[in-house]
Amino acid sequence: METTLRDAARAEDAILTRAAQQGDAPALAALLERHRPGMRAVALSLLGPGPDVDDVMQETALVALRRVADIRDPQAVGPWLRMVVRNACRSLLRESRRTEPVDEVPLPPDGASPEQLLDRHALRDWIWEAVEKLSPALRLPVVLRYFSSGVTSYQQIAEACAVPVGTVRSRLHQARALLAQTLADTSASAHEDTARRTEASWREAHDTLAAAERGEFDKVVRDRYSPELSLLSGGHRLGGVGLMLVGMDSDLSAGVRQRPRHVVAGRSLVVWEMDLVNPPDAPDHCPPGVAWIMSLEGGRIGELRLYHATRPAARRELRAA
Incomplete structure (x- = not known):
C-alpha cells in the first residue's frame, strides 16, 4: 500500500511539474505547497529555528520559478526542491562567514548557463513583470541576486549598491515577500517578451x-x-x-x-x-x-x-x- 501511494504521489508530481514547465503558475504553486513540509525540515536541520528559514523558503520559491525547466525527471521534483533548499542554506552559511558563494542551484548536465535556462523558461516574462513592480531600491538587489552571474553574494551586492550587508538582507527579505503577492496579482496580465x-x-x-x-x-x-x-x-x-x-x-x-x-x-x-x-x-x-x-x-x-x-x-x- 505504501509503495502504491508513493508511486501515485510521484505520478502527480510529474503531472504538476510538466504543467509548470509549460508556464502553469497554479501547478508550480501546488508543487511548492505539496513539498513545503519536507523543504522546511531541511532548512530547519541546517539553520535551526529563526527568520533565516523563512528567507530560504521564499528564496527557494523564486529559484523554482526561474529554474523549473532544469528538472529532467519530473517525478523527482521533491528531491530537487530539497536540494535547492539545502544549497540556499549552505550559501547563506558561507556568506555569514564572508566567503565566496557557489551557484545556488546545480546546473543541468548539458552545461546550459543560468541565462540560457531563463531564456527557455516559460514563466520568465511573468517573473520579470513582477520584478518591475518593485521599488528601485528593492529591484536592484533582486536583479543582482537572482539574474546576474557575478554580483550575487550579499557582500558583492552591498558593494554594488553601496549599502551595508544587513541592508541587502533586509531589502531582499522585503522584496521576496512583495514578489509573492505581486506574482499572484500579475499572473493573468499581459507580459512583455x-x-x-x-x-x-x-x-x-x-x-x-x-x-x-x-x-x-x-x-x-x-x-x-x-x-x-x-x-x-x-x-x-x-x-x-x-x-x-x-x-x-x-x-x-x-x-x-x-x-x-x-x-x-x-x-x-x-x-x-x-x-x-x-x-x-x-x-x-x-x-x-x-x-x-x-x-x-x-x-x-x-x-x-x-x-x-x-x-x-x-x-x-x-x-x-
Whole structure:
C-alpha cells in the first residue's frame, strides 16, 4: 500500500511539474505547497529555528520559478526542491562567514548557463513583470541576486549598491515577500517578451563596444544616455557623461578591451557583465571584469553604476580574513 501511494504521489508530481514547465503558475504553486513540509525540515536541520528559514523558503520559491525547466525527471521534483533548499542554506552559511558563494542551484548536465535556462523558461516574462513592480531600491538587489552571474553574494551586492550587508538582507527579505503577492496579482496580465528584450540588449552591448573601438562612443552616449547621467562606483558619484567618455578612451588607449559575458535586461534596469581583457604587457592594468548596472529613465540611461570584479588575489585575502 505504501509503495502504491508513493508511486501515485510521484505520478502527480510529474503531472504538476510538466504543467509548470509549460508556464502553469497554479501547478508550480501546488508543487511548492505539496513539498513545503519536507523543504522546511531541511532548512530547519541546517539553520535551526529563526527568520533565516523563512528567507530560504521564499528564496527557494523564486529559484523554482526561474529554474523549473532544469528538472529532467519530473517525478523527482521533491528531491530537487530539497536540494535547492539545502544549497540556499549552505550559501547563506558561507556568506555569514564572508566567503565566496557557489551557484545556488546545480546546473543541468548539458552545461546550459543560468541565462540560457531563463531564456527557455516559460514563466520568465511573468517573473520579470513582477520584478518591475518593485521599488528601485528593492529591484536592484533582486536583479543582482537572482539574474546576474557575478554580483550575487550579499557582500558583492552591498558593494554594488553601496549599502551595508544587513541592508541587502533586509531589502531582499522585503522584496521576496512583495514578489509573492505581486506574482499572484500579475499572473493573468499581459507580459512583455523578456527573451526578445535580452537578445536586443546583447546586440546593443556588442554594438556599443564596437562603436567605442571605432572612435564613435560619443555618438552612442548621445543617443542612449541622459545628458544628466550620474556615473557611480561604490555609491559615490564620480561624474557624468564627460567622465564616461574619458574613461572609455583611457581604457582603449591603454589596450584594454571589454567583452560582454552576461546580460540582464528589464524595462527599467539593465546589467551588462563584461570581461576586461588587459594588454599582454600590462596584465594587471584592470580587474578581470566589470558590471555596468544601468537604470533607465524615459527610455534613456540616467544612472550607471560600475562594479569591478575582485581580483583573484583579493578574493584569497578575503577568505583568509
